[in-house]
Amino acid sequence: MTTPPKLSSIVAMAQNRIIGRNNALIWHIPEDLKHFKRTTMGKPIIMGRKSYEALGKPLPGRANIVISRKKAALPDDTPTATFDDMESVESPAASGTALYVVTSIEAAIDKAKDIASAQGLDEIFITGGGEIYKQTLPITQRLYLTLLHRDYDGDTFFPAFDWEEWTVAEERSSPADEEKDRPALTFYTLERKNSGA
Secondary structure, eight states: OOOOEEEEEEEETTTTTTEEEBBOOOOHHHHHHHHHHHHHSOOOEEEEEHHHHHHOOOOOSEEEEOOSSSSGGGGGTTTOTTTTTTOOOOOOTTTTTEEESSHHHHHHHHHHHHHHHTTOEEEEEEEEOHHHHHHHHOOOOOOEEESSOOOOOOOOEEEOOOOGGGEEEEEEEOOOOOOOOBOOEEEEEEEETTOOO
């Protein structure tokens, strides 16, 4: 019997837990964007409708699963499957890029696990936004956390969590770049204690 794919979340968070403002990221940090791409490439990613709208298109090289109760709220030019039919629409621009629209977190996780299992992948990702993180954090097994060592003003937060429930599997620091007004960063990979995996 094969092990089911691990449910992971990936997030960049300010030290005051801010992750965004007005449905957008507040910062543009190339080092973190490269980390995100390297970590999620080829694996299914799950996001809320507002996060998808902020991107404006599916992220290439990944199955993008968008949770939306309102199909009409997606941009008119969004390539989507028939709502709820769970069939993918391949993007002609990038091999391995697909977009699925579902109406619940449960359906999104099921679809991501099906895709990962069919492709022999060991991990699926939650990529935001704040409400999706909040609802999935209790069942998240691995957390890729980029901590920005600065407070930011914003309106979207990553949920509070108890560091004691997690083991630091990996930690890497990057010093501040004052010339680019970039704070120091710490890249954590956290594994939930007693996650059963």
